[in-house]
Each structure stands twice: as structure tokens, then as C-alpha cells.
Amino acid sequence: MGFDYAIVHLKYTIPPAVLLTWLYRPFFYSLDAYKVVYLISVALVSTIPWDSYLIRTGIWSYPSHVIIGPKLFDIPIEEVFFFVVQTYNTSLLYLLLSRPTFQPVYLSAERGASHSRWRSSRLVGQAFLLAVIAWGWRCIKDDSLGTYTGLILIWAGPFLLLLWTLAYQFILALPLTNTALPILLPTLYLWIVDTLALRRGTWVINTGTKYGVHLWDGLEIEEALFFLLTNALIVCGQVAFDNALAVLHTFPTLFADPSLLPSPATLMRALLTPCSKYNNARLTGLDEAVRRLKRKSRSFYLASATFPGPLRADLLLLYSFCRVADDLVDNASSADEARDWIAKLRKFLNNVYSDTASESAIHHQVCAEFPLAMQSALLQLPTAKLSPQPLEDLLRGFEMDLAFEDEPLIKTAEDLRVYSERVAGTVAQMCIQLIFYWYPSILPAEEQSAIIAAGNNMGVALQYVNIARDIAVDAHIGRVYLPLNWLSEAGLSYDDVLKNPKQSQIETLREHLLSDAFSLHEKAKDAIEHLPVEARGPIRVAVESYMEIGRVLRQDGFKVKAGRATVPKSRRVMVAWRTLNR
Numbered sequence: 001m002g003f004d005y006a007i008v009h010l011k012y013t014i015p016p017a018v019l020l021t022w023l024y025r026p027f028f029y030s031l032d033a034y035k036v037v038y039l040i041s042v043a044l045v046s047t048i049p050w051d052s053y054l055i056r057t058g059i060w061s062y063p064s065h066v067i068i069g070p071k072l073f074d075i076p077i078e079e080v081f082f083f084v085v086q087t088y089n090t091s092l093l094y095l096l097l098s099r100p101t102f103q104p105v106y107l108s109a110e111r112g113a114s115h116s117r118w119r120s121s122r123l124v125g126q127a128f129l130l131a132v133i134a135w136g137w138r139c140i141k142d143d144s145l146g147t148y149t150g151l152i153l154i155w156a157g158p159f160l161l162l163l164w165t166l167a168y169q170f171i172l173a174l175p176l177t178n179t180a181l182p183i184l185l186p187t188l189y190l191w192i193v194d195t196l197a198l199r200r201g202t203w204v205i206n207t208g209t210k211y212g213v214h215l216w217d218g219l220e221i222e223e224a225l226f227f228l229l230t231n232a233l234i235v236c237g238q239v240a241f242d243n244a245l246a247v248l249h250t251f252p253t254l255f256a257d258p259s260l261l262p263s264p265a266t267l268m269r270a271l272l273t274p275c276s277k278y279n280n281a282r283l284t285g286l287d288e289a290v291r292r293l294k295r296k297s298r299s300f301y302l303a304s305a306t307f308p309g310p311l312r313a314d315l316l317l318l319y320s321f322c323r324v325a326d327d328l329v330d331n332a333s334s335a336d337e338a339r340d341w342i343a344k345l346r347k348f349l350n351n352v353y354s355d356t357a358s359e360s361a362i363h364h365q366v367c368a369e370f371p372l373a374m375q376s377a378l379l380q381l382p383t384a385k386l387s388p389q390p391l392e393d394l395l396r397g398f399e400m401d402l403a404f405e406d407e408p409l410i411k412t413a414e415d416l417r418v419y420s421e422r423v424a425g426t427v428a429q430m431c432i433q434l435i436f437y438w439y440p441s442i443l444p445a446e447e448q449s450a451i452i453a454a455g456n457n458m459g460v461a462l463q464y465v466n467i468a469r470d471i472a473v474d475a476h477i478g479r480v481y482l483p484l485n486w487l488s489e490a491g492l493s494y495d496d497v498l499k500n501p502k503q504s505q506i507e508t509l510r511e512h513l514l515s516d517a518f519s520l521h522e523k524a525k526d527a528i529e530h531l532p533v534e535a536r537g538p539i540r541v542a543v544e545s546y547m548e549i550g551r552v553l554r555q556d557g558f559k560v561k562a563g564r565a566t567v568p569k570s571r572r573v574m575v576a577w578r579t580l581n582r
């Protein structure tokens with residue numbers, strides 16, 4: 001009996017597991033736990049018979065003075081733990097590196113003209129893996145120095161072939177930071193650990209069944225291959241799982257109301273769905289939504305990466321609709337044109353929520369009345385999960401903007417509040433509706449209404465920050481959102497602000513608005529902790545990264561980009577990290 005192997009775990013495998021768990025903790029949703037447990041179970045079931053065979057045939061061995069003693073099918077318990085901890089560590093690294101990626105948009109890769117190129121890639125990969133398996137078989141048949149290599153290849157090869165066949169498109173399409181990196185980093189690390197363990201004699205690769213070639217001093221080529229292939233299996237397994245989830249959550253017409261923890265059979269059905277059945281319009285809508293968010297809002301783009309998959313998709317689509325609607329109205333060349341857009345948007349919403357308008361009539365109206373680049377933002381809005389009232393109120397908020405043509409719109413703080421409730425409180429309400437759709441709350445109805453009311457206030461707080469940031473930008477387009485009575489108290493007229501929005505008295509009014517924003521924020525923020533657990537951290541990030549603009553505005557000499565105060569990227573990331581871990 002000895003503790004050498006146990007010490008390898010204490011020194012080299014458990015510390016990264018603790019570190020990775022700590023880093024991934026804010027995102028460790030039940031679905032992630034499900035994925036990791038699933039992969040660990042597959043790893044154990046597939047590895048134990050193989051490893052047991054290798055030990056019983058003397059290909060590798062563990063001197064009795066390095067292990068504690070208990071064994072499972074002749075495998076020391078420390079070795080069984082190795083399969084668990086390696087799968088756990090590599091999976092967590094994969095999950096961590098994949099967090100920023102919105103995976104469903106990578107389903108679109110195998111479409112259009114390049115279809116035959118994808119088919120060739122699949123065939124080339126399959127042929128390569130079949131050749132690898134055949135070569136492994138030959139090595140074993142020869143019963144010589146290639147035996148260990150052969151056993152590795154005929155064990156890992158078929159699993160890799162299966163995963164490649166099911167998910168090759170996703171494996172190839174995802175960024176290398178999601179695929180190659182989580183394979184290579186743990187492989188390199190385990191090569192180093194293995195070198196140290198072999199040198200100390202913690203495990204021994206017996207002679208006669210190995211080539212005796214070293215990748216570097218102390219690292220047998222077979223060991224290097226083993227760790228590379230096992231990490232490739234873990235990452236490809238995770239990618240295949242995510243591929244199935246992306247299909248399940250992206251195409252409600254193929255898989256209506258999928259469970260948040262789908263069964264292996266459902267996952268397999270999703271993976272086996274041919275790409276030709278994918279809804280291209282939905283993929284385009286999601287793709288455009290991600291691009292739009294990335295281009296237009298750095299705060300919400302960062303926050304979006306913290307939301308769990310299916311909720312993230314719906315928030316992206318909601319953002320896309322709100323952005324397009326706001327831009328259509330704001331960028332119109334005249335008030336009449338803006339009114340026209342609002343009428344068209346209202347017609348669209350009336351059609352969507354009416355019992356009589358058919359899907360093709362809605363489609364026809366959108367294609368006939370809206371620019372091509374904006375159509376998907378309307379057609380993919382998740383209206384079935386949203387009530388019509390906040391959308392109608394949002395349009396009424398946009399209509400208020402048009403009143404600027406005739407006279408100053410915001411006369412009192414109350415007017416400002418009404419306006420902000422319409423353009424931002426509504427957005428908050430819709431975000432909460434989507435959260436409750438995906439993660440139904442167990443709270444009584446009145447508590448849920450209180451959360452929605454707090455959300456509405458939080459939306460208003462964000463809108464105040466938005467107005468405080470954009471005083472000069474808005475003045476440039478003839479709008480002043482600061483209440484008229486505040487202006488007169490500061491000895492200013494509406495035209496003074498339009499002419500010189502950077503004068504010193506404006507700073508006092510900006511501070512007044514920010515102070516109202518932060519006091520609303522302070523009162524509303526506790527309600528976030530009553531949201532379903534999956535949404536709490538991400539909503540904190542969304543809210544706090546936007547409120548950070550307000551904090552920057554309160555500092556002297558803040559950085560301005562295109563006339564607007566900006567939060568430096570490192571500061572945004574710090575805010576996100578801090579709020580996630582709160």
C-alpha cells in the first residue's frame with residue numbers, strides 16, 4: 001500500500017478541478033451539470049473494460065507500493081478517479097472557453113453552395129478514422145511492439161468515428177478556441193504530469209508491447225497519443241451534446257417545447273435531424289441578431305454571453321426587434337416617415353396577435369413593407385412568449401419622440417418617467433416574461449407582479465443613464481429629454497441646451513438625473529435575487545454593465561467615443577465578473 005498515485009491527484013488533477021469549478025461556478029447551470037455527469041458516465045462505461053483488459057494483459061501496471069489498494073475490475077481506484085477528473089477538467093475548460101460563443105449560429109455552416117464541400121469533409125474524416133482503426137487492428141494482430149498503440153486506436157477510433165459522423169459539421173464550424181484549444185491545453189498538461197509520474201514509477205508501461213519511442217525525455221509516444229485522443233473524445237462528446245441542444249432549442253417546429261434536460265434519445269434524434277430540415281429563416285434571424293447586438297451594444301453583448309442557451313436566443317431576438325424598430329423611427333428622414341414606420345410596426349404586431357391573420361399574410365406584410373435587412377428581426381420575434389401590451393407601449397414610447405417636432409415633450413420629471421417606462425420599462429418587462437417562460441417561477445402571482453414592477457423601475461433607471469449619457473447627442477438631433485422645469489430652475493431655456501449642450505450648468509442636471517437613476521436602481525435591485533436562479537447572475541450583469549456607464553459619467557475626464565461616454569472593456573469585464581460572483 002502506498003499513496004504515490006493519490007498524491008499525483010492531490011498535486012496535479014484536483015487543483016485544476018478546483019480552479020476550473022471556481023471559474024465556471026457563475027455559469028454552472030443544471031444543464032451544464034447534466035452534460036458533465038453524462039460525459040463522465042460515458043467515459044467510465046467505455047474506459048473501464050478497456051483499461052481492465054490492459055492491466056490484466058500486463059500492458060501497464062501499478063506497483064502495489066504506489067496505490068492505496070481498492071480496485072474495480074482490477075483497476076486501482078485512483079485510476080478510476082483519473083477518468084472522472086480528466087473528463088471533468090477537460091469538460092469544464094471546454095465549457096469555459098465556449099461561453100462567449102452563441103453556438104446555434106454555427107448550425108448554418110452546412111447550407112447553400114458549399115454543401116458538397118461539407119460532404120467531402122465528412123467523408124475524408126470518416127475514411128481517415130476508419131484507416132486509423134484498421135491500422136490499430138493490424139498493430140494488435142502483429143502481436144508486437146505496436147500492441148499498446150493498436151489497443152488505443154481500436155478503442156478510441158470507433159467512438160471518434162461515431163462522434164465525427166454525428167457532429168462533424170459543428171466540430172469544423174466552431175471557432176478553434178472552442179475545439180482545438182480545450183483539447184490541446186489539457187493534453188499538454190497531462191503529458192507533463194505523465195512524464196513526472198512515469199519517472200517516479202507511479203505507473204509503469206511494460207516493455208515488449210510499446211515502441212520505446214519518446215516524444216520528449218520521459219514521455220512514451222503511446223502515452224502522448226492516449227492523452228491526446230482521450231481529450232479529443234471528451235471535447236467531441238461535449239460538442240456533439242451542444243450540437244444536439246442547439247438543434248433542439250433553435251427549431252421549435254421540429255422539437256416543440258424541449259425539456260431543459262433532454263433525454264439521450266431526444267438528443268440523438270436532434271443530432272440525426274438532417275440539415276435540410278433546419279429552418280433557414282430562423283438561423284438567419286439569429287445570426288443577424290447576434291451581429292446587430294455585437295455592433296450596437298457592447299454592454300448587452302457582454303451580458304448576453306452569461307445567459308443560459310435558450311433564454312439567450314430569445315433575448316437576442318427581442319433585442320434585434322427593439323433595435324430595428326428604434327432605428328427605423330430614429331433614422332427616418334422626417335416625422336411623417338417615422339410615423340409611417342410606427343404604423344407599419346403596429347400593423348405587424350396587430351396581425352401577429354390577431355386570431356385571423358395567417359402566417360403567410362404576416363410574412364407577406366413584412367416582406368412588402370420593411371427593408372430586407374430588417375425583416376428577420378420582425379419575423380423571428382418570439383411573440384408567442386411575450387404579451388402584446390409592452391410591445392404596444394414601446395411603440396407609444398417611440399411616438400412620444402415624434403412629438404419633439406411640435407414642442408418640448410418632457411415638461412416635468414413625471415413626463416420623463418412616463419416616457420422612460422414606455423421605451424425601457426417595457427423592455428425590462430419583456431425580458432422578465434422570457435425568463436419566466438424558460439424558468440417558470442414558483443412564487444405566488446403577486447410576488448411575480450412585484451418583480452415585474454421592479455423590473456419596470458430598473459428599465460427606467462437604465463433609460464435615465466441613457467439620457468444622461470446622450471445629452472449632447474440628443475441635442476444634436478433637436479431633442480432635450482431633461483425636464484423643462486429642471487432647466488428653468490437652472491436658469492436655462494430649452495434652446496440654450498440645444499445650442500450648447502456642454503455648458504457647465506448641464507453637468508448639475510446630468511448629476512440630478514444620474515442620482516434619480518441610482519436611487520431607482522438601489523430600490524429595484526433586490527428583486528433580481530427573486531428571479532429564477534438561472535437568470536439572476538446574467539440580469540445583474542446586464543443591469544450593472546449599463547449602470548456602469550452612469551458611474552463613468554460621474555468621474556472627471558471620462559473617455560468619449562462618437563460623442564458618448566464609454567466604459568473601457570477591461571472595466572466592463574471586471575464589472576461582469578464581480579456581479580456574477582456576488
Ligand SMILES: CC(C)=CCC/C(C)=C/CC/C(C)=C/CC/C(C)=C/[C@@H]1[C@@H](COP(=O)(O)OP(=O)(O)O)[C@]1(C)CC/C=C(\C)CC/C=C(\C)CCC=C(C)C
Pocket residue numbers: 296297300301303304315316318319322323326423424425427428429431432451452454455456458459462463466470524525527528531539542543
Ligand atoms: C442581455 C441582453 C441580450 C439583453 C437584451 C436587452 C434588450 C432587449 C434591450 C433592448 C434595447 C433597445 C434597443 C430598446 C429600444 C428602446 C431603447 C433605446 C431603450 C434603451 C436601451 C439602451 O440601449 P442603447 O444604449 O443600445 O440604445 P441607444 O444607442 O441609446 O439607442 C435602454 C436604456 C433600455 C434598456 C432596458 C433594459 C435592457 C431593461 C433592463 C432591465 C431588466 C432586464 C430587468 C431587471 C429585473 C429586475 C427584477 C430588477
